[in-house]
Amino acid sequence: MPNTLLQINNVSKFYKDKVALKNVSIAVPEGHIYGLLGPNGAGKTTLIRIINQITEADEGAVLLNGEPLNAAHIRNIGYLPEERGLYKKIKVIRQLEYFAQLRGMSSKEATQKANDWLKAMELYEVRNKKIEELSKGMQQKIQFIVSVIHSPSLLILDEPFSGFDPVNAELLTQKILDLKAAGTTILYSTHRMESVEKLCDSMALIHQSKKILDGTVADIKNQFKSDVFEVVTNGPYSPSIDKIDVMQTSITDAGHPSVLLKLNGVSNNDCLRDVINQTELVHFSQKIPSINDIFIQLVTA
Amino acid sequence: MHNILLILKHEYITRVSKKSFIIMTLLGPLLISAFYGVIIAISISQFSKDDVTKIAIYDPNNALKNENLSNKSYEFGYVQNAEAAKDSIRTEAIFGMLIIQNSKGDSIELVTKKNISLNDRETLEKLVADKLFNLNLKANGLSKNKIDSLKINIQLSDHSLSGKSNGTEIKSAVGYVGAMIIYFFIFMYGVMIMRGVTEEKNNRIVEIIVSAVKPFQLMMGKILGVALVGLTQFLAWITLSGLLLFVFSIAIGAQHVDAAHMTSVSKEMPSEMAQISDAFFQQFQTLNIPKLIIGFIIFFLGGFLLYSALFAAIGSSVDSDTETQQFMLPVSMPLIFGLIIAQVAVINDPNSTLAYWCSMVPFTSPVVMMVRLPFDISWMEILISAVILYSTFVFVVWMAGKIYRIGILSYGQKASYKQMFKWLTSK
Numbered sequence: 174m175p176n177t178l179l180q181i182n183n184v185s186k187f188y189k190d191k192v193a194l195k196n197v198s199i200a201v202p203e204g205h206i207y208g209l210l211g212p213n214g215a216g217k218t219t220l221i222r223i224i225n226q227i228t229e230a231d232e233g234a235v236l237l238n239g240e241p242l243n244a245a246h247i248r249n250i251g252y253l254p255e256e257r258g259l260y261k262k263i264k265v266i267r268q269l270e271y272f273a274q275l276r277g278m279s280s281k282e283a284t285q286k287a288n289d290w291l292k293a294m295e296l297y298e299v300r301n302k303k304i305e306e307l308s309k310g311m312q313q314k315i316q317f318i319v320s321v322i323h324s325p326s327l328l329i330l331d332e333p334f335s336g337f338d339p340v341n342a343e344l345l346t347q348k349i350l351d352l353k354a355a356g357t358t359i360l361y362s363t364h365r366m367e368s369v370e371k372l373c374d375s376m377a378l379i380h381q382s383k384k385i386l387d388g389t390v391a392d393i394k395n396q397f398k399s400d401v402f403e404v405v406t407n408g409p410y411s412p413s414i415d416k417i418d419v420m421q422t423s424i425t426d427a428g429h430p431s432v433l434l435k436l437n438g439v440s441n442n443d444c445l446r447d448v449i450n451q452t453e454l455v456h457f458s459q460k461i462p463s464i465n466d467i468f469i470q471l472v473t474a
Numbered sequence: 475m476h477n478i479l480l481i482l483k484h485e486y487i488t489r490v491s492k493k494s495f496i497i498m499t500l501l502g503p504l505l506i507s508a509f510y511g512v513i514i515a516i517s518i519s520q521f522s523k524d525d526v527t528k529i530a531i532y533d534p535n536n537a538l539k540n541e542n543l544s545n546k547s548y549e550f551g552y553v554q555n556a557e558a559a560k561d562s563i564r565t566e567a568i569f570g571m572l573i574i575q576n577s578k579g580d581s582i583e584l585v586t587k588k589n590i591s592l593n594d595r596e597t598l599e600k601l602v603a604d605k606l607f608n609l610n611l612k613a614n615g616l617s618k619n620k621i622d623s624l625k626i627n628i629q630l631s632d633h634s635l636s637g638k639s640n641g642t643e644i645k646s647a648v649g650y651v652g653a654m655i656i657y658f659f660i661f662m663y664g665v666m667i668m669r670g671v672t673e674e675k676n677n678r679i680v681e682i683i684v685s686a687v688k689p690f691q692l693m694m695g696k697i698l699g700v701a702l703v704g705l706t707q708f709l710a711w712i713t714l715s716g717l718l719l720f721v722f723s724i725a726i727g728a729q730h731v732d733a734a735h736m737t738s739v740s741k742e743m744p745s746e747m748a749q750i751s752d753a754f755f756q757q758f759q760t761l762n763i764p765k766l767i768i769g770f771i772i773f774f775l776g777g778f779l780l781y782s783a784l785f786a787a788i789g790s791s792v793d794s795d796t797e798t799q800q801f802m803l804p805v806s807m808p809l810i811f812g813l814i815i816a817q818v819a820v821i822n823d824p825n826s827t828l829a830y831w832c833s834m835v836p837f838t839s840p841v842v843m844m845v846r847l848p849f850d851i852s853w854m855e856i857l858i859s860a861v862i863l864y865s866t867f868v869f870v871v872w873m874a875g876k877i878y879r880i881g882i883l884s885y886g887q888k889a890s891y892k893q894m895f896k897w898l899t900s901k
Contacts, residue, residue, distance in 0.1 A: 225685035244688075252685045258678030263488060271484050275477065275686040319682060 176238075178203040178358045179224070179327060184233035186219050193219040195382045196233070201327075201360060201375075206353055208369040208376030208390070209362040210464075212472055215379045217362045218255065221329055224360070225252050237327065248277035251325035255332045255362075257316045261305040265296070265315055268304065269322055276323040283322070290318040294344070310341050317345065321352065328352060329360045334368065346372070366465035376464075380472055390464065397467045400436040401460040402444065405429045408452035414439055417447075429455050477687040481695025482702070485670075489703045499707050503715040527594070528568040530559040537579035539609060543601055563587050572602070579606045644758060645848035648766065649824075653816050653844040655708070656774050660809060660840070663704040663778065664785040667696060668798060671789030671878075689879040694871065697782040701775060708774075761848060769847045769856055776863040777840025780870055781809065787874035790881035812838030816845040824849040834859050836866035 179201035186194040194216045201207045211217050222228045224235060226242060235242040237249065260268055266287055273283035291297045294314045299307060304315070313336045321328060330349070334342050349372065353359060361373060369376060370390065377387035386393065401420065404410065409430050412419065420433040436444055448454050462470075489495055526546075530553045531538065543550040551568075553559045559571045563585060570586035582602060584590065590598075611618055671693075674680045683692055788801040815832045823829065824846045833843040833851075839859050847856070 222685075227681070227684050247686055250685070252682065254678065254681040254685075256678040256681060258674075258680070258682065260488075260679060261677065271480075272682065272686070274480050275683065 175205070176203045177201065178238060179360070180236040180239075181220070181224075182234045182236070184220070184223060184230045184235065186216075186223065186228070187231050192382050194223075194230075197379065197382075197384045198233075199377050199384060199387060201358060203358050204353065204356055205374040206349070206359045206361055206372050208373035209360055209379065210364065210366070210369065210376055210468060211379035212364065216382045217379055218331065220379070221252075221331055221360075221362060224327075224329060225250060248323060249326045251276075251320040251323065251328040253317060253320035253328075253330045253333055255335070257313065257336070259304045259312060259316060259319070262303055264301055264303055265291070265307070266300040269315070269318060272319045273322045276325075278323050286322050286324075287318070290322055293348070294318060309336055310338055313337055314341065314345075317348070321348075325357065327358050327360065329362070331362045332365075333361070334363070334365060366463065366468055369464050378468065378471060385471055386467075393467065394461055394464070397462045397470075398459060399462065400438070402434050402436060402441070403431060403456070403458050403460055404434060404444075404448055404454070405431045405456035406448060406452045406454055410448055410451050412444075412447060413451075414443065414447055417444060433460070477691045478695040478698070481687065481692055482699040485696050485699025486702050489666075489700065490706060495703070495707070499710045500714070502707070502711050503718055507715075507718065529598075530562070530568055530571040531574065532556045532559060532571055533574040535574065535577035537574045537577050538602075538605060541605055541609065543605055545601075548597075548601065560585065572598070644761065646845075648761060649845035649848045650816065652766070652770050652847070653813065653841045656770075656777055656840050656844055657809060657813055659704050659708065659774065660778055660781045661806070663700050664781045666703075667700050667782050668785040668789035669795065670696060670700070671786050672792060672795060672798070675790060675881075676793065684879075690871070690875040693783070693786050693875055693878050697779060697786060697871075700782065701778050704778060705775075762850070765853075766847060770844065772856070772860050773840040773843050773847075773863070776836075776860060776867060780836060780840075780863065780867045781805070783867065783871045783874045787877045787881070790874075790878040808835075808837035809841065812841035816842050834862060836863045839863050 177200045179199070181197060181199040184194055184197050185192070197216070197220060199207075199209075209217055209220070219228070223230050224242070226244070226247065237246050240246075263271075266284075269287035269290070270280065270283040273286060274280060278286065288297070288300070291300050294317070296311060296314060296318075299311065304312060307315070317333065320330070333345060333349075337345060346368075349359060349361075361369075363369065373390050375387070375389040376393065378385050388396070405425055407429060410432060412434065416437045416439050418435040418437060420435055422430065422432045425431050434444065445454070445457060448457070526549045528549045528551070531543070531550055532553050533540075540552055553571070556571070556573065559568070562568045563570060564587065566587065569588075570584055570590070573583040573585065575581040575583060579602070584595075584598065608618060611621065674683070680692075687695075784805045788798055788805065792798050792801070812832060815828065815838060829842060829846060832838045833846050833855075840863065843851075843856070843859050
C-alpha cells in the first residue's frame with residue numbers, strides 16, 4: 174500500500190442554516206487517481222475548497238504528507254474548478270505565466286513551463302491570442318494547463334471533462350494518465366461514473382454531507398457483487414434446483430438463449446452442473462455491478 | 475508580500491497597456507484644455523455680442539424726463555402708445571417694453587415675448603436706477619462728480635506678521651483644485667476597482683486565484699496596482715499639460731516676436747497688467763510648494779486607498795454592475811459632503827472648527843485637508859490627520875477583506891447590508 178498523501182480526518186463544515194460536511198474522513202493514497210463521487214449538492218465542492226484553503230473546516234483536520242495544511246502547501250496543489258474562469262482580454266501566455274507565478278514559480282520557469290504545456294496540448298500557435306478569441310475547447314485546455322503548470326503533487330480536478338469534445342477528452346485522459354505515471358496524485362471529482370471505472374484506482378462516495386462509502390474501486394465492486402449470474406447456452410435451460418430464481422430470459426445477438434439467475438446460496442459448481450446436464454454451455458459469468466449501479470443503489474436507497 | 479507584488483504588477487501592466495488607458499492619457503490634457511477653451515470662447519462671445527437689444531420705454535408720468543439711456547448693447551426709445559409697442563414686441567421688431575408706472579420710477583414693469591435672462595434683467599435695473607439717481611442728484615443741485623470724489627475706495631491687502639502678503643486667493647485656488655483632483659481620481663479609479671472585482675467574480679477566475687493567494691493579498695495587490703495606475707495617469711497628465719503649455723507659450727511668443735519685437739511689447743504692456751502679474755508672483759511666493767506636494771501625495775493616496783477598499787468590498791458582494799447602485803450612495807456621501815464643506819466652510823475660514831474636524835475625520839479628510847493645506851497648517855496637524863487616515867485604511871481593508879473573502883465566492887445571493895454584516899461577523 175502506498176503512502177497516504179492526503180488525509181482528511183473527521184472534517185465538518187457548517188453554514189448558518191445548513192450542514193455542508195459532517196464528519197468526513199478520507200485517505201488518498203499517493204500516486205492514485207481518487208474519485209470523489211456524489212450527487213449535486215452533496216458537499217464535494219465544499220470539501221475541495223477546504224483542501225484548497227479557500228474556506229476553513231469548522232471541525233477536523235486536513236493533512237498533506239502528514240503535515241497540517243498550511244500556506245506553503247499551495248504550490249503543491251493544483252486546482253481545476255468546476256466553474257471555469259480566465260481573463261478574457263489577456264493573452265494566453267501572459268495568463269499562464271501569471272497563474273504559475275501565483276503558485277510560486279519564478280518568472281523564467283513559468284515561461285518555460287507555459288511553452289512546454291502549450292506545445293503538449295497543441296496550443297502553441299495561439300499563445301499570443303487573447304482568451305476571448307479562442308474556441309471553448311481551447312479555453313478548457315488552457316484552464317487545465319493553469320491547474321498543472323506548477324507540477325503539483327496533488328491535482329484536484331472538478332468535473333474536468335465537461336465541455337470537451339470526444340477528441341479533446343481523449344487527449345485530456347491521456348494527459349491525466351501521464352501525470353499519474355509521473356507520480357502525481359489526482360483527486361477527481363465527478364458524477365460521470367463510467368469515467369471513474371476507467372480512470373480511478375480508489376474512490377469515496379459523499380451523499381448528503383456524509384461519506385457513505387470508500388475504498389479501492391476493485392474492493393468496492395467486490396463488496397457489491399451479488400450472486401447473479403448470466404448463463405448463455407445452446408439449447409433452452411430452466412433450473413432444476415428450487416432455490417435458483419430466474420430473473421430474466423432473453424436471446425443474445427448470436428441467437429443463443431440467455432438467462433439471468435439468482436443463485437440464493439447455491440454454489441457456482443452445482444449450478445454449472447445443472448446447466449451441463451441439460452444443454453451445452455456457451456458462457457457463464459457473474460454479474461459485477463457498475464459503479465453507476467452502486468451509486469444509484471446507495472443514493473436512492 | 476511576494477503575492478501582493480505579483481498581483482500589483484499584473485493589475486498595473488494589464489491596465490496600463492490597455493488601449494483605452496493610453497488614449498485617455500494622451501487625450502486627457504487635450505480634452506480638458508479644449509473643454510476650457512470652449513467655455514472661455516463662449517463667455518467671451520457673450521460679452522462681445524454685437525447685436526443691439528431694442529427696448530421701448532412707456533413713461534406716462536415722465537419719471538425719466540426723456541433722458542437717453544442707450545448704450546452699446548441696448549437701444550431705448552420712448553413711445554406714447556403702449557398698445558402699438560406691444561404689437562412691435564409680438565412681431566419681434568423690438569425685444570420688450572419698460573412701463574414706468576409712477577413718477578418716482580420705483581415700480582417698473584417689463585413686457586417681453588421671450589424670457590429675459592437674469593443677466594439682462596440686472597443690467598436693465600441698473601441702467602434705469604443709475605439714470606434715476608443722476609436725475610435726483612440734479613434735481614437736488616448736487617453734481618455727480620462731487621459725490622464720486624467724496625467716495626473713498628479702499629484696497630485691503632492682507633499681510634502676515636512677517637510682512638509678506640498672505641496670498642489668500644491663490645491659496646484657496648490651489649487647495650480647491652487639489653481637492654477636486656483627489657475627488658475625481660477617487661471616484662474614477664474606485665469604480666475601476668469595483669468593476670475589476672465584480673468582473674473577476676463573474677468570470678469565476680477568483681476561485682483559482684484565492685486557492686493560490688489570500689483574499690486580503692488579492693485585494694491589497696489590486697488596490698495598490700490601480701493606485702499606481704492612477705498616479706501614472708496623473709503624472710502623465712501633468713507632464714503632458716506642462717509640455718502643451720510650453721509649446722503653446724512658445725508659439726504665442728513667436729507670434730509676438732513676429733508682430734512687434736519683444737522689447738516693444740513689454741514696453742507697451744499696460745501698467746495694470748504688470749501690477750496684476752506682479753501681485754500674482756508675490757502671492758505665488760507665499761505657497762509652501764514642497765509641503766503642498768508632500769501633503770497632496772499623502773492625502774491623494776490615503777483617500778484613494780481608503781475608498782478603494784470600500785469600493786472593492788462593494789464589488790465583491792454584488793453579482794453585476796447594476797446591483798452596485800444601492801451601495802454606491804452611502805459610500806460616496808462622505809466624499810461629496812467633504813467637497814461641499816471644502817467649498818463652503820473652508821474657503822470662508824480654513825481654521826474654523828468644522829473645517830478642522832472634517833480634516834481629521836478620515837472619510838472627509840482627503841478632500842478637506844487638501845483645501846486647508848495651503849494655509850500654513852502645522853506639520854503636526856497634517857501628521858495626525860494622515861495617521862488617522864492610514865490607520866482607518868488598514869482597518870477598512872481588514873473589514874472589507876472579510877466581506878470580500880466570502881462575497882467573492884457567494885453567487886446568486888442578493889447582496890444586502892444584513893448579508894454583508896453576516897459576512898463580517900462570520901469566521
